[in-house]
Amino acid sequence: MTVFNVTPFSPSTFILNGIPGLEAAHIWISIPFSMFYIISLLGNFMVLFVVGKEQTLHKPMYLLLSMLALTHIGVSTCVMPKALCIFWFGSKGITVDGCLTQMFFLHAVATIHSAVLVIMAFDRYVAICDPLRYTTILTNARIAKLGLVGLTRAVLFILPEPLFLRRLPFCANRVIPHTYCEHMAVVKISCGDTRVNRTYSLVILLVIIGLDLTLIGLSYGLIIKAVLRISSKKAHQKALNTCTAHICVILMSYTPNLFSSLTHRFSQDIAPHVHILLANLYLLVPPMFNPIIYGVKTKELREKVGKYTCRM
Template structure:
């Protein structure tokens, strides 16, 4: 294609290649991409709608669930529309500023998503380990403040990423072997010294995956200790059920993220299209399944019943 004639590259533009070695299958790959995206939007918007309309759901746990839904929508929206433009229309060009903007919003939303999961783990810890003080420790106002802290932390943590990339010189070959502006994929195109960029990328990976997982693990360690002290089997089961949905969401969020990060950095023997498919599935599958899991596992949030009730009123 003319787009790949390196002599005609616009120096202010990158080319998103899509999924290498699978260009012929882009149309077929776009089918699950678009389906997952639509289900993600429908499920998470439904959660937001149900919580906003039902007064009984105006509680800390469900406010956190709304934050999770917003981050799920944000992560998918940062990636899928551009990916579909590549698959359907071959619109592979993206300006350098557009690329860095996409990168900033994607990683900032992902960092906030992780911070919300940590806050949800703390919510479950208080609910099980100190239930009598739950209403005084976790008020709606306090949850809103924690959400603001999560947002500020995510912005401050991710903002240096595009700023550090902006100072780098890029080579003539500006083809990004990805469907979106993934950090390492952009770093690899630079002809300059990328040591600081790579080191800061490791710092972010440690902060988002390592530190957040440690805090979640600590919360659940204390929760398990509290559950083991409960003598009543019924109370034992009830305490476990309150954590089931969060554990499922947490495993779905961190497992593919951790695997994708490790394979991208250390899996040189793995094909490029496998790396990229894994990176995309991390941004597509958990946001799609999260509202389904909470809708099934949380009795107060029966999505079908809530939506049906408000649909009948209209």
């Protein structure tokens, strides 16, 4: 038995354990999770439907909202169907290829989401600091090209993670104490040398999040500088309203992401079930609230959504 426990092999499946310590409460936990997921899908599909239907919304800002909605649908859908299968049916097995595929798409879509937030910050900068040239600088075609750059970046940066994991040996421990195949959770169950995986993952996290937050901070620094030059309080308020929704989305996206990623690597003091609950909520709560935030703060979108809602 001792020999078996230390002998590397390539298992055909991993076991996703759900939320360690709360297995008895999985059914109860699934109720808010499934509700959040359904609300998220309804809200984001509504944004996509309304923007697609209304010609007046075929503008860069709403194209970016559609891209944001797609990333929200992608992130939550990468995780929730399998998590609910674990909660409801005890279906914990996942193939190695399935696990690595889930990991790739989850992290790639999250990286695209970060890129969309950067483009939205640039959109707000141009709208406030150079409004007369807004329509010439930010065309739909240019937004689409920037989105393609974000997609390419995500694939190039994230693809090595599952490829590096593929070369690692896994021993008798095939249990992943999580509801989904998070990169570091899979790395921790390997019995091989994981220094390359850990280093690459941390570098990518710091490069992507660090670069994107720097660009967002630079955009808002220039926006604040431009707003302070304006003497009119009404203009101040208008500029603030223009950015409020985006700032809320940034805080809801980056704060739990950084907390989850860094505590998974460095903190041993947080109970596993607390960490995993927060990791799941971070994938559910922003996608659920962001359509509501933009619906409330964006008058034109709110009116169009109201028009279609009243018809139902």
